[in-house]
Amino acid sequence: MHQYLKDYLELHGYWVLFLWTFLEGEAGLILAGFLAYEGYFSLGGVIITAFAGSFFGDQFYFYVGKWKGPFLLKLFTRIARKFRKALRLIEKYGTFVAFVSRYTYGFRIVLPIILGMSTFPAAKFCGLNLASALSWAIIFSLAGYFFGVSAAIFVEDVGHYEHYLLILLLGLITCVWVFHLTYSWRHRRRARERLRRMRSRQSDGSAHHD
16 A cells, blocks of 8 residues: 555656645645655655646636636626725735735635736736745645654654554644634624624614604
């Protein structure tokens, strides 16, 4: 099993990682970093592949927004719902938003599309995207790699327990996702409640005036 996994990853692993980081990213990249510690990948190869996938992914989304933005607003309600909020952020903090877009859960793909729909310069976005993709690739690759280093402090033979460690790592990533989703859901619920109260007060005020 160990040799089969190693052969498979050596043959297909970098392409899978490239596509994963092109589309999304952190979870797969952290796992790839851990597998690099285990010897299935080269750490440098993981960083370069993740950098390439992330950079070309965001460049692609940026130009999709530039060329097909209005069509996407009509087609995807998710993008339309987040368009105004994202546009306000871009107007206030355009450079910062372009750099951190891949670090923002829930806006990972949407922000580059909306940046492409705005007047944000393409050359400036490309430069920020280069720096952001490189920092992102290094941080999350090393996060997985140093998970393996930390495990080696407590476990004498990490390779013998690698399946359990992968499950543990997936569990930790899932916990972070669940925490974020729960926090976002509560934040949206409180925002909706505030909006309902404001509308209720406005309607009561109108009724009194009448």
